[in-house]
Amino acid sequence: MIRDDIKAALTIAMKARESDRVAAIRLIQAAIKNRDIEARTGGAPTDDDVLVMDVLAKMAKQRRESIGMFESGGRAELAAAEKAELAVIESFLPKQLSDDEARDAVAAIVAEAGATSVKDMGRVMALVKEKLAGKFDMGKASGLVKAALS
Numbered sequence: 001m002i003r004d005d006i007k008a009a010l011t012i013a014m015k016a017r018e019s020d021r022v023a024a025i026r027l028i029q030a031a032i033k034n035r036d037i038e039a040r041t042g043g044a045p046t047d048d049d050v051l052v053m054d055v056l057a058k059m060a061k062q063r064r065e066s067i068g069m070f071e072s073g074g075r076a077e078l079a080a081a082e083k084a085e086l087a088v089i090e091s092f093l094p095k096q097l098s099d100d101e102a103r104d105a106v107a108a109i110v111a112e113a114g115a116t117s118v119k120d121m122g123r124v125m126a127l128v129k130e131k132l133a134g135k136f137d138m139g140k141a142s143g144l145v146k147a148a149l150s
Contacts (some may be wrong), residue, residue, distance in 0.1 A: 001048060001049055001052075002048075002049050002053065002056075002092055003032065003048060003049075003093060004066055005053055006025060006028055006029060006032075006052075007029075008024070008027055009021075009091075009092075010022065010025045010029070013025060015132045020084055021088055023087045024084070024089070025087035025088060026089070027059075027085070028055075028056065028059065028089060029054050029094070031058075031059055032051075032052055032055050035051060035054075035055050036051075039051065041094065050091075050102075050133065053094070053133065054133070056089055056092055056093050057093065057138075059089050060086060060090060060093065060140075061069045061137075063082050063083075063085055063086040063089065064086065065080045066078075066079075066098065066135050067079050067083055067086065070082060092137060096100040096135060096136055096137075097132070097135050097136040101134070102135075102136045102140070102144060103144055103148075105131075105132055105135075105148075106124075106128060106132075106141070106144040106145055106148050107148050108123060109127050109128055109131060109132075110124055110145070110148045110149060112127070114128055115149060116149075117149060118150065119143075120149065121145055121146065121149060122146075124145050124149070125141065125142065125145055128141050128145060129141070
């Protein structure tokens with residue numbers, strides 16, 4: 001489980017006295033804990049790895065956006081700190097698909113669903129989110145699905 005990997009990585013980083021890595025892992029654990037608390041008030045619990053991957057994906061997206069803003073604002077030191085946190089977060093995420101691999105996977109899902117027009121986009125997007133969650137940026141998914149359906 002990803003949660004166990006994070007705990008083990010925290011212990012290793014603490015023993016190695018890597019303060020930046022320890023801080024980033026503690027941020028990850030805090031975000032996961034917050035999501036756990038939110039999940040208690042929600043519906044049925046989801047798969048733990050899916051929950052953790054969702055948290056990590058959101059954290060990675062936030063860091064990427066921050067890096068872009070810091071770089072455009074001329075704050076290289078803050079961008080470097082965000083890049084270091086992003087590297088730690090991405091180390092726990094599964095390997096991301098390249099653009100070509102993502103395009104091929106979406107085309108396979110479209111064929112599997114038997115979708116023929118843009119009217120089927122909602123059904124295809126649900127399958128894409130189910131099968132490719134955490135493997136690539138879902139912000140790009142709708143563009144890939146539209147391209148595959150047209």
